[in-house]
Amino acid sequence: MSFSQGLSGLNAALSALDVVGNNIANSQTVGFKSGSIAFADVFAGSQIGMGVQVSSVNQNFSDGVLGQGNTSLDMGIQGNGFFRLTDEAGRAFYSRNGQFKTDANGYIINNQNMFLTGYQATGTPPSIQAGAAIGPIQIPTGEMMAKASDSGTMRGNLDSGTEVVDQTANPFDPSDANSYSSVNQVTAYDSLGNEHTVNVYFVKTGDNTWKAYSSDTTSPATAGGDVTYGELDLTFDASGQLTTTPASLNVQSDSWKGANPLDFNLNMAGMTQQATETAMSSPSTNGYPPGLMNGYTVGDGGQIIASYDNGEKQILGQVVLSNFTNPGGLSSSGNNCWQETPESGQPVEGLAGTGNLGSLYGNKLEASNVDLSKEMVSMIIYQRNYQSNSQTIKTQSELLQTLVNLR
Known part of the structure; x- marks a missing residue:
C-alpha cells in the first residue's frame, strides 16, 4: 500500500x-x-x-497591476469582467489581455486575430444607438463629414455710453459705418462645410435699447435674391441686464457652392450693458468643416474616440465587458482566453463601471x-x-x- x-x-x-x-x-x-x-x-x-x-x-x-500601454488601442481592466472576443466562425472567447491592434479592414483584433466586440457608432454624426447589437468594432478611416451650423451663441457687453444712432436719418446699412454702433463676427458652416463669415451689427437706438442685425457676408442673398438681415430688439434694465426673451437673432443666407442655405439662430441671452467698452466673448456656432482623421484613443470606460484635423472629435465605438456568475468555471482555451461552460453560467454583458462590471482604462495594460x-x-x-x-x-x-x- x-x-x-x-x-x-x-x-x-x-x-x-x-x-x-x-x-x-x-x-x-x-x-x-x-x-x-x-x-x-x-x-x-x-x-x-x-x-x-x-x-x-x-x-x-x-487584478494584476495596471501599467502603461504601448499603443492607442491598449486597454486594461480592474475589477470584474473580461474582453469579449469572437473568431472567424463567430465563437465567443473571453480574455483579460488588452493588447489590441487593427487589421487591414480596420477591425480591432488581438494578437490571435480575434475580433474585439462592442457597440459600433453609426449615423451622422456617429453615436451609439439604443438597442444596438454587440459585434466586432471597426475603425473607419474615411473623412469626417461636415456639419451645418444650426445654432450659435454670442455673449458680451454693450457700452452704455455709446451715442444713440438716429435710424430715421441713418437707416441701417452695412456699408455705412454711421448707421451702426459696432460690429462683430462669428464663423458658421453650411451643409458642405463651406466657411461663412457672419457679421453681427449693434445699433444703439435709445437709453437701454439696441437693435442687432445679422448679415452673412459670404453669401448675403436669400432665396428670393435680395439681401435680408436678421433683426432683434435688445432691451436692458437699469442694472444692465438683458430683459428681451427670447434673445435669438436669426441668420439666413442664400445657397452657396451647392450647399443648403444657412438658417439658424444666435442665442444672445446673457448680453449685458455696462459703462465699459463693447466686447464679445468668443462668439461661436456648432458647425464644422469636413476633416481627416489624426488618430484615435480609448477613453476610460471603453469609448473609442477619433480626432480630426478640423479640431473635432467623434465617437467610433464602445467596448463592452462580460462577466460570469462563476468565473472559476470558465474553460481555459489557451492564448490567454477562456470559454463559457455550464459551470461558469451565461455571460452578462454591459459597459464598464455598470452593474458588477469593473473599470476599463485606455492606454493601460494589466500585468x-x-x-x-x-x-x-x-x-x-x-x-x-x-x-x-x-x-x-x-x-x-x-x-x-x-x-x-x-x-
Whole structure:
C-alpha cells in the first residue's frame, strides 16, 4: 500500500510543480491569471488512506497591476469582467489581455486575430444607438463629414455710453459705418462645410435699447435674391441686464457652392450693458468643416474616440465587458482566453463601471497577477514534498528486501 501512496504523492507533487512552472513561465504574460492546485485524500474501504489525488486546478482572477500601454488601442481592466472576443466562425472567447491592434479592414483584433466586440457608432454624426447589437468594432478611416451650423451663441457687453444712432436719418446699412454702433463676427458652416463669415451689427437706438442685425457676408442673398438681415430688439434694465426673451437673432443666407442655405439662430441671452467698452466673448456656432482623421484613443470606460484635423472629435465605438456568475468555471482555451461552460453560467454583458462590471482604462495594460516570490516558495515546498514521497517508496522497498532476505 505504501508504494501506491508514495506514487500518488509523487504524481501530485509533479502536478503541483507543473502548475507552479506554468505560473512562473507566464509571469510576464499580459492579463495572465495564476493557477493553484487543490488536493484530496483517497480512501478505499479502509481507515488507512490510499494516498492523494489532484481534485482541481483553480485560477486566481484577482487584478494584476495596471501599467502603461504601448499603443492607442491598449486597454486594461480592474475589477470584474473580461474582453469579449469572437473568431472567424463567430465563437465567443473571453480574455483579460488588452493588447489590441487593427487589421487591414480596420477591425480591432488581438494578437490571435480575434475580433474585439462592442457597440459600433453609426449615423451622422456617429453615436451609439439604443438597442444596438454587440459585434466586432471597426475603425473607419474615411473623412469626417461636415456639419451645418444650426445654432450659435454670442455673449458680451454693450457700452452704455455709446451715442444713440438716429435710424430715421441713418437707416441701417452695412456699408455705412454711421448707421451702426459696432460690429462683430462669428464663423458658421453650411451643409458642405463651406466657411461663412457672419457679421453681427449693434445699433444703439435709445437709453437701454439696441437693435442687432445679422448679415452673412459670404453669401448675403436669400432665396428670393435680395439681401435680408436678421433683426432683434435688445432691451436692458437699469442694472444692465438683458430683459428681451427670447434673445435669438436669426441668420439666413442664400445657397452657396451647392450647399443648403444657412438658417439658424444666435442665442444672445446673457448680453449685458455696462459703462465699459463693447466686447464679445468668443462668439461661436456648432458647425464644422469636413476633416481627416489624426488618430484615435480609448477613453476610460471603453469609448473609442477619433480626432480630426478640423479640431473635432467623434465617437467610433464602445467596448463592452462580460462577466460570469462563476468565473472559476470558465474553460481555459489557451492564448490567454477562456470559454463559457455550464459551470461558469451565461455571460452578462454591459459597459464598464455598470452593474458588477469593473473599470476599463485606455492606454493601460494589466500585468500578470503571478506573485513570483510566492511561486518560488511553493516550488521549494513541492520539491520537498516530492523528495519525501520518494523516500516513503524507498523505505517500503527496503522493508520488502528485508522480508525477502529472511531465512
